[in-house]
Amino acid sequence: MVNILQIVTSIDLGGAENVVFNIVEYCKKQHYDKLNFVVAELHSQKKPFSQQKKRELEAKNIQYISFYHGRPRISLMVAPIKLMFYIKKQQPDIVHAHTDLPDYVLATTLKLLSLFRIRKPRIIRTIHNTQLWSEHPVLGKYTEKMYINDCVIAVSEAALTAYNNLRIKYSLPASIYQHTIYNGCPVPRKDKHSFQIDNEKINIAFCGRFEYQKGIDILIERIKVINQRFKNLIFHLIGNGTEQQKIFELSKQFDNILLYDAIPDINKKLHAFDYIIMPSRFEGLGLVSVEASLAKVPVIASFAPGLDETLPNDWPLKFHLENEDELLVLFDNIVNQRYNLNVLREESFAFAYKKFSIETMIEKYSKIYLTKTVSATK
Numbered sequence: 001m002v003n004i005l006q007i008v009t010s011i012d013l014g015g016a017e018n019v020v021f022n023i024v025e026y027c028k029k030q031h032y033d034k035l036n037f038v039v040a041e042l043h044s045q046k047k048p049f050s051q052q053k054k055r056e057l058e059a060k061n062i063q064y065i066s067f068y069h070g071r072p073r074i075s076l077m078v079a080p081i082k083l084m085f086y087i088k089k090q091q092p093d094i095v096h097a098h099t100d101l102p103d104y105v106l107a108t109t110l111k112l113l114s115l116f117r118i119r120k121p122r123i124i125r126t127i128h129n130t131q132l133w134s135e136h137p138v139l140g141k142y143t144e145k146m147y148i149n150d151c152v153i154a155v156s157e158a159a160l161t162a163y164n165n166l167r168i169k170y171s172l173p174a175s176i177y178q179h180t181i182y183n184g185c186p187v188p189r190k191d192k193h194s195f196q197i198d199n200e201k202i203n204i205a206f207c208g209r210f211e212y213q214k215g216i217d218i219l220i221e222r223i224k225v226i227n228q229r230f231k232n233l234i235f236h237l238i239g240n241g242t243e244q245q246k247i248f249e250l251s252k253q254f255d256n257i258l259l260y261d262a263i264p265d266i267n268k269k270l271h272a273f274d275y276i277i278m279p280s281r282f283e284g285l286g287l288v289s290v291e292a293s294l295a296k297v298p299v300i301a302s303f304a305p306g307l308d309e310t311l312p313n314d315w316p317l318k319f320h321l322e323n324e325d326e327l328l329v330l331f332d333n334i335v336n337q338r339y340n341l342n343v344l345r346e347e348s349f350a351f352a353y354k355k356f357s358i359e360t361m362i363e364k365y366s367k368i369y370l371t372k373t374v375s376a377t378k
Helices: 017-029 049-060 072-090 100-115 138-147 157-169 216-229 242-253 287-292 324-335 341-355 360-372
Strands: 002-008 035-041 063-066 095-098 122-127 153-156 178-180 201-205 232-237 257-260 274-280 297-304
Touching: 002 017, 002 100, 002 360, 017 035, 017 049, 017 287, 017 360, 035 072, 035 274, 035 360, 049 063, 063 095, 063 138, 063 274, 072 100, 095 100, 100 122, 100 138, 122 157, 138 157, 153 157, 153 360, 216 242, 216 324, 232 242, 242 257, 257 287, 257 324, 274 287, 287 341
Parallel strands: 002 035, 002 095, 035 063, 095 122, 122 153, 153 178, 201 232, 201 274, 232 257, 274 297
Antiparallel strands: none
């Protein structure tokens, strides 16, 4: 049995976290007698979404642990020590880190393991973004220096390029063991929902974190302009984050703005909408885009690294963030029904189904887990 510890920042809303949940659930189903998983979070959340997700993990008999139950920043000091003791006691065969903070915690733990001469497990890292350590470059270099030829998996070609550019920036050799494994998504079933859908209007949803990366601030400003021109649109904004108050104020300003908290298994409810909008500045991949396509909901997407790989090259609903007129033209076409919705739905579904198969993702991750030594696909 190969014992694998998956490390995430928190069991919470996020594309990286969803990938981890899929890996654990589907790999466990396929290789129940060969692979065993534990999900570890650096710090726990008290949000309803997080609590419900933990109940779902328990129902699926998936074990999870929390390294810290207090303030997130303090967890960065506590978690490396907790992880060191976990490795010493449980002796996992593989520790698999996802995103920057787990990478940092694991890097610090590796120093402690070396100091106390504790056996180091196999290390796997999945790179989930195209912007790496841009706000904390010193911390990034400290983290990256601890990784030498460990297994590196990127969720997109853009994410892999970002990793290699980061190693060049820090004058560090890149790992020779590199893989690109696109995040796989199952075709979602259609669950019941509680969205306030107006069938007389066009229902457009934003699903994700209300953060700079996701371009939510841009969407707020564009909605103000869009609402001056078009009257038959409803915007459903689903999620939470640092821009929550601005979203709340927008919903008070316009009666066609409906605000919802983050919703577990949102992929099974996307079918309610006519379109999904993603004005991201950058993405590792853009999982919501894939999930929407598999739900046969067309995606209005920015030309963003990582996100643009989720849709066909000639996708007509792409726009440049810096060009306000492009998005207005798209909405004019949508309102005046110049797009063949059935064609868009089938085209995006076929593209996503072929490129982002959950079976392919699980097969590739399982192969890496079950191989006793890392292998290069560079």
